[in-house]
Amino acid sequence: MPLMKSWVESANAPDTDFPLNNLPCGVFSVGEAEPRCGVAIGEMIVDVAGLEEDGVISLSEIPVFDLPFWNELMELGPEAWAAFRARMTQLLAEGAEEQAKVLPHLYRQADALMHLPFAVSEYTDFYAGKNHAYNVGCMFRGPENALPPNWLHLPIGYNGRASSVVVSGTDVRRPLGQLKPPQAELPYFGPCKRFDFELEMGAVVGTPSEGMVSVAEADDMIFGYVLLNDWSARDIQAWEYQPLGPFQAKATATTISPWVVMKAALEAFRVSTPEREKDLLPYLREPGPMLYDIELEVGLAPEGKAETVITRTNYREMYYSAAQQLAHHTTSGCPMNAGDLLGSGTISGATKESRGSLLELSWGGKEPVTLDTGESRSFLEDGDTLTLRGAAKGDGYRIGFGACSGKILPAPPNPYES
C-alpha cells in the first residue's frame, strides 16, 4: 500500500510518523481545556470528541468519546474500529468534501500536552525476546542454563502494576528500595544504583474475554500497539525476585508512547515469528504472521547534552507474538478487559548494538557504553533522558508511535537514612 494523501499537508511528508495510513489514538489537551480523545495527522491532532459532538462521526447510539480515554471505542470491537478508521480516512483524505467540518477541530501537536491514551485496566509484562532472555540468563546463570527449561514452550509472563503506567514525557524518579550487594551480609534501604530501561512494545487489549481464547481470537481482540519502556531497578530486583518474581523493581514507572497505533495500520507489516526451536503445543500455534516489522531505536541524552542512539533493533526479533501471549494469558480462565496492556518483553537483537537494555549493552556494568559526548554509562544517571522511537516503514511513508520518553530525576529524600 502506498502513501495515502491527506489535505493536511504535513501528513504527506515522507518523514512524518503520522500519515493518513496511520491515524493513531491519543488523548491531548491544549491550554486550560480538559483532555480529549484525538487522532494524529501529520503535525496536527483531530479532536474526535469534537467531531462526535458535532455529529460528524457517530459510532454508537451513546457517545464513545465523552471520556478522555479510548476504552469505550475499544469495547465496541473490531467492526466499530474499522468503521471509525473508514470514516476518519474519508474525512481526512485529499479532496475530502467535508474538510470544513473537520477544520474547527484541528490542533497543532506542538501546542498540545499528551495524556495516557487509555485507562490501563491491568498490566502484564512478558519475557518473550529470546536474545534478551539468553543474555540475562548468561549473566546470572551461565550460558548452559541461560534459558529456563520452560522458555521455548510458553511465553513467560508476570503481572505488573497498572497504577505505575505513565505517558511519555512524565519524569521518572529513581526509586528507593531494599538492596543487598552480593558481598554484604545484610540488606540496607537506599536509592537504586542500577536503574535501567527495557525497550518493549505493548499490545492493548480491546475486546474483553472470559474463558480461553485461541491465538487467532486473541489477535482479533488486540486494538493496537504502543512503544513501552519498562523501567527496571536491577539491584532491587536481584534481592527481591526469588521465588515469586519482580515486584518493587518494576513498580516505579512504565512509560508508554502517547499514541496507540491501531492494528489495522500495521497490517501491511505483518511478519512471522522466527522458526520454532521446539514444537509448540497446538494452543500456542499461530495461524498466520502475527509479529510486525517495526524498526526500533533508543536514544540517551545526558542532562543538557546531545542524544546518542545506543541501540537499534526490530519488533520482529520476538520469539512469541502478542497474540500468543494473550492466548496463553487466558488458558486458566483469566478474564481479560478493554485496556489491558501486555508488554512484549525486552526486544534485543542478536548483535551487541541491538540489545534492548543497559544491563545487556554494558553486560552487567562490565562494559560501559560510550556516548557521543564522551561520557559512558553502565546504568542510567540522574538527569538522563531516555527516548524510544519506532516505525514500520512502507513505500514512501512510515507508521510511527511518537517518542516514548522519560527523564530520570534524583531519588526522593530517604527518610530512613542512618
Added chain:
Amino acid sequence: MPLMKSWVESANAPDTDFPLNNLPCGVFSVGEAEPRCGVAIGEMIVDVAGLEEDGVISLSEIPVFDLPFWNELMELGPEAWAAFRARMTQLLAEGAEEQAKVLPHLYRQADALMHLPFAVSEYTDFYAGKNHAYNVGCMFRGPENALPPNWLHLPIGYNGRASSVVVSGTDVRRPLGQLKPPQAELPYFGPCKRFDFELEMGAVVGTPSEGMVSVAEADDMIFGYVLLNDWSARDIQAWEYQPLGPFQAKATATTISPWVVMKAALEAFRVSTPEREKDLLPYLREPGPMLYDIELEVGLAPEGKAETVITRTNYREMYYSAAQQLAHHTTSGCPMNAGDLLGSGTISGATKESRGSLLELSWGGKEPVTLDTGESRSFLEDGDTLTLRGAAKGDGYRIGFGACSGKILPAPPNPYES
C-alpha cells in the same frame, strides 16, 4: 468492649457474625433489583444507598452510595469512615429514635444475593506466613534452604490478577493449563490435577497514596479486611513459575468474603506480629500492634455430603502485617488506589492441623487428608465446596466476615485434546 445492643434482635445473638460492633460493608441485591451497598446487622442487611437517598445518612455533598461499590466511601478517608460508623451505630442501637427511618430499608440476608463489595483496582498477593513459606520451601528445596534468604528481611509479594477476584458463592472452574510432570520430557495441555486453596486474609486499601508511606501511614490507609481464598493450580505453577513467579496458576479465581469488616471493628483485637528473628530495617518496623486475633477455619464438603473442618488457625500467625506489606509496596514510588486488595499470604499455624492449604495438609499429596465421610483428599476434586470462616471473638460477641465459599466445577472441554 462488650456487645453493643441493637434493636435488630438477631444482632444480639452471641453466635451472629454481625453484631452492632461489626457493621461490615457489602453489596447485595434482592429479586430483580439492582445491586446496592448494604451493611450487615444480625440476620438483616441495611440498604445504605436507600438511607442516603432518603437523607438519613449524608457523608458528602455528592452521593457516596450511588454505585454498587464501597470505593467512594473508601476514597473519602478515615474521618468519613468514622462518621459513617458513628451514624450507623446511632441508627441501629437499642432504643434508637430514628428506627422508623431505617425499617423500610431492612432486608433479610436469606433473601439477598451478594456481589463483589468493591471494585478491585489491583490485587497483590504476599507470602508472609512463615510456617507456610517454610513448609513449601521444605517440600521444594529441603529444610536447609526452605526460607529464601530475603524472607526474614522483606514481605515477599507479587502482583496478581484483579479481574479474577470473585465474591463468595461463585463457582470456580478447574483450569486448563500447560503442565509438565517431573518425569515427562515434554509438557502437555490439559486440566490441572493439583488444584488447591490458600487460606488468607485480604486487606483493602481505602485512601490512595503516591510516593512512599510509613507503616503507620499504611495502617491508616487500610479501610478493612476480608477473608480470601487464593485458588492455586500447583502443577501449572511448578512448570511456569521460574524465573518470574506465578502467573496462570493464580489467575483462575480468588474468592473473597461478601463482607468487608472495617478496621475500626477490629481495633479491640489488635495483636503484635511475632518476635523478629532478624532485625527489620527501620522502614518496616511497626509502631504498635498491627495484626489481629482472628480465628480461622476451613471446611471441605464433597458433592452432596457433609463438611469436614480440615484446618483451624489464626491471622496472628503472620510474620508481616498488612501495614508492613503496604509500606513495602510503596517503597518504589508505586501509586496505591482505593480498592487495591492485598492478600496476606497463606496462614498456616505451627501444627499439622493448622496448615492453610492442601499442599501442606497432604504434604504434597504424600499424606492425604481423611474426611469425616471416609473419603480422602490430596487436592481438591470436582464437586468439592471449600469454605473459609473467620471471626474475632470478644466478650459475648464475635466479629465475623460471613462464609467465603466456592464450589469446584469440572474443567472446561479441552479444545486441544489429542
